[in-house]
Amino acid sequence: MSLFNSGHGWLVLVVGGLLLVATPVVAYDRSELEQRLAERRAQIEARRVEREAERTAGENELAVSPIEETCRCTTRLSFSKPSLQWRSGELVFVPKVDVSIRSRGEERIAWTAQLAYTGTTGYESADVAVPAGVSFAGSQELFSGQCGDTYSFSGWQLPAVSLSGLTRRLVNGEEIDGRVQMQAKLSGCGEDEEKRAFDFTLMDFGNLKVRGWRSTR
Secondary structure: OEEEEOOOOEEEEEEOOEEEEEEEOOOOOHHHHHHHHHHHHHHHHHHHHHHHHHHHHHHHHHHOOHHHHHEEEEEEEEEOOOEEEEEOOEEEEEOEEEEEEEEEEOOOOEEEEEEEEEEEEEEEOOOOOOOOOOEEEEEEEEEEEEOOOEEEEEEEEOOOEEEEEEEOOOOOOOOEEEEEEEEEEEEOOOOEEEEEEEEEEEOHHHOEEEOOOEEOO
């Protein structure tokens, strides 16, 4: 019996004059083994990072306010018809809003509706020196309730804003054009936001021409 390497990766065995060919000789490749181990370690690390991300996401979900999970609110906010009136000879703007909140859910969770608003005024005239406009802002609690309650109000009156400098005697045969821009946000049980502007004209004898609210950027 004789055993020798063919030189091409095969083992050749000669027994009693018979030629037997064995399976190919596979050389031990250490670099390939290390590469496989590195790939396995990378897979384990990727899975660990994935589990950590899932755990963090679960903690964040638990941190969400219960009112968002168990109480669903439908909220609507809009501006009512603008109001301008004379008080002691000076023009006054009275903001008004329409508010609707409908809450529903299984748990009686308490909530409070808050309104925050800001606004500015500006005037111009071709013949009359106009006063500077005014800025105003405020916030207030409108009403409180529990999940399942429904509230709807039209013409909710906010604090009056004095339009300093606009008086009955300011015009005499001329006109002054004015604009009020206002934005408001309702929060506490759902959220809604509104931004509008309206124009008005001050004429002789304190007569007023008021236009309706319109959308503005």
